[in-house]
Amino acid sequence: MKWRLLLCGLAAVGLAVVLPHFGLAAEDPGAPAPSPTAADYPRIAGMTGRPVVWALAQMHLFLAAFVLAVPMFVVAIELTGVLTRDERYDRMAHEFMKISMAAYAFTALTGGALALALFLFYPVLMGYLLRVFDGQVLIYALLFILESLLLYVYFYTWNALRYGDRKWIHLSIGVLLNAVGTTLMFVANAWATFMMAPSGVDEAGTPLGSVWAAMQGPLWNPLNLHRFLANIAYGGAIVGAYAAYRFLAARTAEERAHYDWMGYTANFIAILGFLPLPFAGYWLMAEIYAYSQQMGITAMGGVLAWLFIIQAVLIGSILLAANYYLWCGLMRTEGGRRFVPWVKYIAAVLVAGFLVWVTPHTLILTPQEVLAIGGTNHPLLGPLGIMPAKNTAVNMMLLATFLSFQLFRRASRTPTVPWAWIGNCVIAALYLAATLNIVGAGIYGYVTPTVYKVGASVPQVLSTLAVIVFALVIEAFMYRGAVTRPVAWGRMSTRSQYALFVLPVAFTWLMALMGYIRSSVRTYWHVYTIMKDRSPDAYIPTIGEAGNFITVITLVFMAVIVFIFWLSQVGDTRQQAPAAEGGR
Amino acid sequence: MTFLRVTLFSLAVLLAYTLFANILPQVQSNPPAEEEIELGSLDRAGQIAWGERLFSGKGTCTLCHNKLGRAPDMLAMDLAEELRSRIEDPRYTGAAKGLEEAEAFEVYLRESMLEPSVYVVPGFGKKGTQDRESPMPRVDVPPISLTPTEIDALIAFLQDRAGVEITVPLPAAGTTAAAEAGADGEEEAPATTPEEVIDRYGCAACHDLDGSGADLGPPLAGIGARLDREALRRAILDPDAEVAPGYEPGLMPGDFGEQMRASELEILLDYLAGLDGGEPKP
Amino acid sequence: MAARALVFLLAFAGWAVFFYAVDWLVMTAQGLPVGWNLMPLS
Secondary structure, three states, rough: OOHHHHHHHHHHHHHHHHHHHHHHHHHOOOOOOOOHHHHHHHOOOOHHHHHHHHHHHHHHHHHHHHHHHHHHHHHHHHHHHHHOOOOOHHHHHHHHHHHHHHHHHHHHHHHHHHHHHHHHHHHHHHHHHHHHHHOOHHHHHHHHHHHHHHHHHHHHHOOOOOOHHHHHHHHHHHHHHHHHHHHHHHHHHHHOOOHHHOOOOOOOOOOOOOOOHHHHOOOOHHHHHHHHHHHHHHHHHHHHHHHHHHHOOOOOOOHHHHOOOOOOOOHHHHHHOOOOHHHHHHHHHHHHHOOOEEEEEEHHHHOOHHHHHEEEEHHHHHHHHHHHHHOOOOOOHHHHHHHHHHHHHHHHHHHHHHHHHHHOOEEEEEEEHHHHHHHOOOOOHHHHHEEEEEEHHHHHHHHOOOHOOOOHHHHOOOOOOHHHHHHHHHHHHHHHHHHHHHHHHHHHHHOOOOHHHHHHHHOOOOOOHHHHHHHHHHHHHHOOOOOOOOHHHHHHHOHHHHHHHHHHHHHHHHHHHHHHHHHHHOOOOEOOOOOEOOOOOOOOHHHHHHHHHHHHHHHHHHHHHHHHHHHHHHHHOOOOOOOOOOOO | OOHHHHHHHHHHHHHHHHHHHHHOOOOOOOOOOHHHHEEOOOHHHHHHHHHHHHHHHOOOHHHEEEEEEEOOOOOOOHHHHHHHHHHHOOOOOOOOOOOHHHHHHHHHHHHHHHOOOOOOOOOOOOOOOOOOOOOOOOOOOOOOOHHHHHHHHHHHHHHHHOOOOOOOOOOOOEEEEOOOOOOOOOOOOOOHHHHHHHHOOOOOHHHOOEEEOOOOOOOOHHHHHOHHHHHHHHHHHHHHHOOOOOOOOOOOOOOOHOOOOOOHHHHHHHHHOOOOOOOOOO | OEEEHHHHHHHHHHHHHHHHHHHHHHHHHOOOOHHHOOOOOO
């Protein structure tokens, strides 16, 4: 354990010492943004800055997302354990935390390396950012030290503060840890969004004197929400893979049951974080459009537009995998079998939605292909390429996923309240009305100009949210005092576990892809409209080039995660004491 | 064993995503080149052609001014009629009111680029502002950052399209401007012969030309006798405004105005106008 | 069965009104007209 502490400590001290040093080097605080020339971008060992910074930043974000997310749901699970007095929850929460602890050192390490790389490769930009954000790096460093302290205290006092009032102290430490962690992320987000949509500076980039104004850019809060939710989904997906691996490697039925249950919980967390994510993404995109139409169009209609087709494929595979896992889970209970016939309809909706989503908007074709098809859009499938169709599809897919989830919850419980049939009718009517509204708004968007298309997507999103919220509320009342049937944990097929591996792989790749988009919408600006990027890397790479790079980063991350899993497992094993030398 | 299987499975998933990213169209977007070009020798036609390039290139106007309805589609409308009615609109309070037409257009166009909210075309305002605020960015500040000479060229291009006298000055000798090539992805060098243009934009895939035999669009032999240069220009830039009888609207791409360079369009027009029923000229 | 159908229809009508109200609010807040008669069909 000590070496991890040491590593974190070193990284933290390194950050705290290195950053202000560069801050001092900055020139007059009231000057406009500097304009770097090609000579201001050093090559180190033949490398230009971007690949190094890209890889390190992405690695740091993967790990940080995981490390920040796990304590959030761990506190929630711990609380559930206290409220239900079920020891299993506490044990699982502790196990989740153990995985996260091993990842923490790597997070600090990559964070330190990222900071170093940024200062080495982009000294002018970093000097300017330090000037804009003034003493904030110090606060960040302090928060980081505080986060480390709280994390270690939270983890190592787990068994010491186990019952009664002490447990509540432990929970409070957990809440505090999450508060610090979330603040830490929000501060770092402000730097990223400042580069995309600068605020708190004038047109030439002269800081107007308020760090708070520089933080409060138009994209800050949308990004905060988006990353917050995505982190939870991501954290859930990764611990899900851990559980799936342990399930597959389990030797006893008891172990299988435990890791099956853990995998189920992790998948549940991942879906919970994932369902509202498209809406947060929608808000972020709407704010980007409001800030600069140009930036919005660059992302959605220009060079980067194809990436959203890839995004659709990834989200589609995530939804399919998560649903498949839930369907397999129906077999765990006797009550689940009666829902099995429903599965094919849900699957049909998902596949149909997925197909609509992968239909590209405009195809880049050779003249011969244009001739064969008779236009740049397919006469029948062409209309599926535009936005209202895609919005309709994503909302229907989310509804289908939520339905799968509801069926799964119902599989193990039978309501006892007398009005249960009314509740079921109301929920069924809710689904039907929402579906009609979503499809109706989709058609409305079809026949109307662009402003209406965009306008009509909001009611669609609200319909999906309404189903989720109202159905959960009605069910919460309906299942009070419900009869629960035993769940045969561990009765899961081997194949179902592979769905839990699709999730983290797809999430990791998707996260890197979206990071590439978020960074690329700035086009050739370091700080949009204020500071140009004049490095040789100022171009936006092709999708294939970016995809290959992302795959390499993902591979490295997977290797790190496997190492982390191994570390957290090896902590449990104890070598047998050598048998005493017999005889003598 | 489990470990190996899980690893292979994850790698396969990863590989599938990577392959997918590699089969999509690959476009690299380069920053605009910053070397200076000499403008002093530009004549009127050159200025208009430059304005047209700015319209779809550095000015990024076509991002919104297109047929998708984000902003008025200036290349498709009768610009003169539209500008006249806007300037006469009682809601318009800008500086172009009461001026002689060509000059009024210049003042109006400049104003609309530098202070877009002076007059908002009904239905195109920012949401919830009752058309009092325009969503259009000022073109003289980053990220667009057009220079005064470039704005002049844009006005010249638009005045030319509206069919009025061009009132903006030509760039003074010694003026330079940043070349905007490569602003939207990698651009090839412009085509210099009609054959190259026709090949690059695939005209013969749909139109019968030199015996290509295609019949999705009207044959181009003798087109110069049927349409004059301006009608040809319209037919290329806005193909669905008028469709030859017996042919489907919507087949010909409407974005040649954005894809082609002004010089290429002129070469193509010269060539097509020359196809007057006699032997096609080389 | 009849009772079920009745409850379902009532609930459906209720939700339909609810969704229509939400649509109306959302569209009006964006400064866009709503209603089938106002739909700007070409």
